[in-house]
Amino acid sequence: MKRETTSIIIAVALMLIMGIISYLLVTNQIGDNASNNQINKGKEVHFTEIKKGITNDITQKQTRIIKSSESWSDLWTEMFPTEMIASAINFNESMVVAVFQGQKSTGGYDIKINKIVETSNKLLVYITETPPGKNCIVTQALTQPYNIIQLKHSEKPIEFIFEQKINECD
Structure with missing residues (x-):
């Protein structure tokens, strides 16, 4: 039972991290468009x-x-x-x-x-x-x-x- 809980926590943490990275890529906060995004700022x-x-x-x-x-x-x-x-x-x-x-x-x-x-x-x-x-x-x-x-x-x-x-x- 303890292993299943640990696996679920790890899976949720990985999904959260992937979601944050996806958001940052889409909003041009990281990656090739980061310098271009600075124009807006x-x-x-x-x-x-x-x-x-x-x-x-x-x-x-x-x-x-x-x-x-x-x-x-x-x-x-x-x-x-x-x-x-x-x-x-x-x-x-x-x-x-x-x-x-x-x-x-x-x-x-x-x-x-x-x-x-x-x-x-x-x-x-x-x-x-x-x-x-x-x-x-x-x-x-x-x-x-x-x-x-x-x-x-x-x-x-x-x-x-x-x-x-x-x-x-x-």
């Missing part, structure tokens, strides 16, 4: 694009958060050693986020910051990387796609969320 942040292009001297894939004039000047010099100095930014009020796709062997690649969402404890930066599909006619030249934006200064940590969408060129 935050507010979209306004930003301004500073510069976007396909050629610069940064050849590695990376992200940068710039919060000082010195860092901004250093980044600009690293990207464009022969160009004039970068535009002035008030880093007491603003900061800069830059994303670099790294060096690519052809044209047809793109990187874009789509949106930024502020949650209670961080900023989520949503980025789309677009490689050319097999049917695309692309330039046969080295490219280094990048996107640089300016937004209101924040001390919250930043999480970068990358998505890839192939341009099929059909």
